[in-house]
Amino acid sequence: MNRPEVFSPRDAGSVLPKAGAALRGETGREDTPIALEYLRIAKRWKFLIAGTIVGFILLGLVITLLMTPKYTAITRIEIARESKKIVNLQGVEQEASDADQEFYQTQYGLLRSQGLSERVVGKLKLQDDPAFFRMFGVDLSNHGIQNGDAEGFTPANRALRTRLAAEALLKVVGINPIRLSRLVDVSVTTPDAELSARIANAWAENFIQATLQRRYEASSYARTFLENRLGQLRQRLEESERQLVAYASAQRIINLPTTGGPSDSRAERSIVADNLASLNIELAKATAERVKAQARFHQQRGRAGDTAEALENPAINTLRARRAELAADLQKLTSQFEDDYPAVRAMKAQLAQLDRGIAREEVRVSGSIGGEFNSALDREQQLAKRVEDLKGDLLNLKRRSIQYNIYQREVDTNRALYDGLLQRYKEIGITGGVGVNNIAVVDTASAPDRRSSPRLFLNLFISAVLGTMLGVGAALLLDHIDESITDPSEVRQRLGIPLLGTVPRTMDVEPSDALDDRKSPLFDAYLAVQANLRFVSERGVPSTLSVTSTRPAEGKSTTALSIATMLARSGRRVVLVDGDMRSPSVQSLLDVDQSRGLSNYLAGEDELQGLLVPTTRFGFAAMTAGPLPPNAAELLSSDRLSTLLNRLLEQFDHVVIDSPPVMGLADAPLIGARVEGVVYAVESHGVRSRQVATALARLSDSGARIIGAVLTKFESRRASLGYDYGYGYGQSGTA
Structure with missing residues (x-):
């Protein structure tokens, strides 16, 4: 058994902060492990x-x-980013890219749209089914329609019924995309399994139809727009062409179409430009021929027989060959005959004739070269003059063609716009009629056999x-809000005073009878309290002590009786004084007369022996409260109480006073200031720690020495951590 700590007036400075913490609702369990704290709470509650x-x-x-049992039917659909193209033509809508997640979010939003729900309602004719509205709890009477009466379903309120049915459907339809895939589950939950399957399948089918309809409507709108635009462009193209032709006629601008390049099949060229280009080519050829003729002409001057024409002339070459043969024959003859020989003279005459013929031919050849040169020069000059004239005409044409080109560009622009829109109009006409779709049903819903909820x-x-x-x-x-003391450890934690012992609650036996049974839990508990009291001072158990509590019925009188009994049984001389002169209880515990007692002595009576009552049952003497005085606090505030204690200590070893409660009365502080120690009784699971802290602060302010507390009426089954009686007996001193 460990020695308990003692609370004295010197400790008031340390207990007041803890009492203040209790007043603020702090538990003081900051040192307790969080797991044990939660375990304590769980066991307590x-x-x-x-x-x-x-x-x-x-x-x-x-x-x-x-x-109500409900059944869920699921239809699984696939939503592709790009539709399967039957023709290799671009549609009017721009396809979403692979990274465009907004496309799928848009599709999910369309699956949850009010318009799609109304399409399904119209498809299944749910707006005309009173059972449908009753099944989904739609009160049509709030909208002016007789609820559940088909006769109230008129064409006038059909649109309203469709909207209400669509809103009801949206509450039971779930759109659940399958992660990392293009699949989406459309789930429908209703009390009817067949209806759930019908709605789920109709939802997927109408979603596909709505998608196709949106595509067709977009293409139809585009076709209508392009038709109007084509008419405007056609009229503008015709007007610009008329303006171009009129200007060309007025300015006498004649252009010829050309097919020079496939990239511009409608390009035109002017006649002047064509003529200038042709004459430029002819002029170049004439210049070349003139230069060539001039070279031959200069070459034959001074050496007519050495010119290329002369050397290549067949007549001259024939004459020269004949002369060479005659010259050879003449040389043979002159080697044999004299020059006067007739044959020699005849051959010489032939040679002279051939030389004259060659000379004539050379003169004729030289004359033809000069004629060719003059002819080439004249042709060149004429072509050059014509080219200069055409250049002037071309420059004049270019000046007049500036406005013509402006008109021509306007015609080309209008024609390009018209051709582009016409081609686009043809493509939309094809793609709009094909009806491709990027949505397909993977699994159709069937009526579920088992309910989903x-x-x-x-x-x-x-x-x-x-x-x-x-x-x-x-x-x-x-x-958190409970301030009662439930565990023995909380006495120290919340109140800051030592725990002298834990007393169990006695249900079927009176406390006085339990003290007679040395094997009872109550006897063992107060035996532990008496043992701990021996360590509160150097002289052991204080000679004078009082027992008080915060409020009545906390077990203070039983505690005072038990302490006195335990001290008496240990061989000490003990007197029990009932200091509660407002609501005395000692006389009932001891079954003695209270006609004379404490109030008599405090009122001035000096005969002490007549006020003491011996109790053979418990082994100590007792002094009852006596007659109830009009003002008990006035009697206790006199010096008669100190005198009484001194006189009682002359006959007894210990004086135990059953003091009144602290709260609301001045009696307990007056008694506590005159005794060596105060034992404070605290009711387990009852009194609030805030009230106890306030009472302890009052006692401390009066100078009372608080020895410790006794936790009364303790129930181990209600303890937070399951304390048994052994805790209160064996561990009380360390609390």
Whole structure:
């Protein structure tokens, strides 16, 4: 058994902050491990938590049994980013790129649209089915329609019924994209399995039809727009062409079409430019011929027989060959005959004739070269003059063609726009009629065999989780706002005073009878308290001590009786004084007369022996409260109380005073200031620690020496960590 700490007036400075912390609602458990703290709370409020869980489970079971069974049908569709192209032509809508996630978000939004829901309602004729509105809990009477009466379904309110039915459908349809895929599940949950399957399939089919319709309407709008635009461009092209032709006629601009390049099949060229180009070519040829003729002409001057024409002339060459033969024959003759020989003279005459013929031919050849030169020069000059004239005409034509080119460009622009729109119009006409689609049904919905809700085990699990959360939350909240002392360790933590012992609650036996049984828990508990009191001072148990509490009925009188009994049984001389002159209880515990007692002595009576009552049962003497005085605090504030204590100590070893409660009265501080120590009784699971802290602060302010506390009416089953009686007996001194 460890020696307890003692609280004295010197410790008032340390207990007041702790009492203030208790007044602020602080528990002082900051040193307790968080796991043990939660375990303490769970064990303390285990019945609350368990009851909450069981209640929620029962509530979930009842709700599940009362819920209407529902069935879920699922249709799976595939949404591709690009539609499968039947023709290699671009549609009017721009296709989404692979990285464009907005495309899929748009498709999911269209699947949840009010318009699609109304299409499904119209397809299945749900707006004309009173059972459908009753099944989904739609009160048509709020909208001026007799609820559940088909006769109230008129054409005038058909649009309203369609909208209401569509809104009801949107609440039971779920759009669930499958992650990392192009698949989307369309789920429908209704009380009717067949209806769920019909709605799911109709939802997918109408979504595909709506997509095709939007594509067709977009193409139709584009075709109408292009038709109007083509008419405007056609009229503008005709006007610009008329303007171009009129200007060309007025300015006498004649251009010829050309096919020079495939990139510009409508290019034109002017006649002047063609003529200038042709004459330029002819002029170049004439110049070349003139230069060639001039070269031959200069070459034959002074050497007519050495010119190329002369050398290449067949007549001259023939004459020269004949002369060479005659010259050879003449040389043979002159070697044999004289020059006067007739044959020699005849051959010489032939040679002279051939030389004259060659000379004549050479003169004729030279004359023809000069004629060719003069002819070439004249032709060149004429072509040069014509080219200069055409250049002037071309420059004049270019000046007049500036406005013509402006008109021509306007014609070309209008023709390009017209041709482009015409080609686009033809493409849209083809793609709009094909009806391609990027959405396909993968799995159609069938009527489910098993209901999807309510799910009993899931609902029970959710109820258990909710009950646990609420129970734990309520336990934490109640534990936070609960200021009662539930564990022996909280006496030190919350109040800052030592714990002398823990006294269990006695249910079926009176405390006086339990003290007679040495094997009873109450006897053992107060035996531990008496043992701890021996260590509160150097002289052991204080000679004078009082027992008080915060409020009445906390067990202070039983504690005072038990301490006196334990001291008397240990061989000490003890007197028990009932200091509660407002609500005395010692006379009832001891079953003695209270006609004379403490109030008599404090009022001035000096005969002490007549005021003491011996108790053979408990082994100590007792002094009852005596007659009830009009003002007990006035009697206790006199010096008669100190005198009484001194006189009693002359006959007894210990004086134990059953003091009144502290709160609301001045009696307990007056008594506590005159005794050596005060034992404070604290009711377990009852009094608030804030009130106890306030009472302890009052006692400390009066100069009372608080020895420690006794935790009364303790119930181990309600303890946070399951303390048993052994804790209170064996560990009280260390609290």
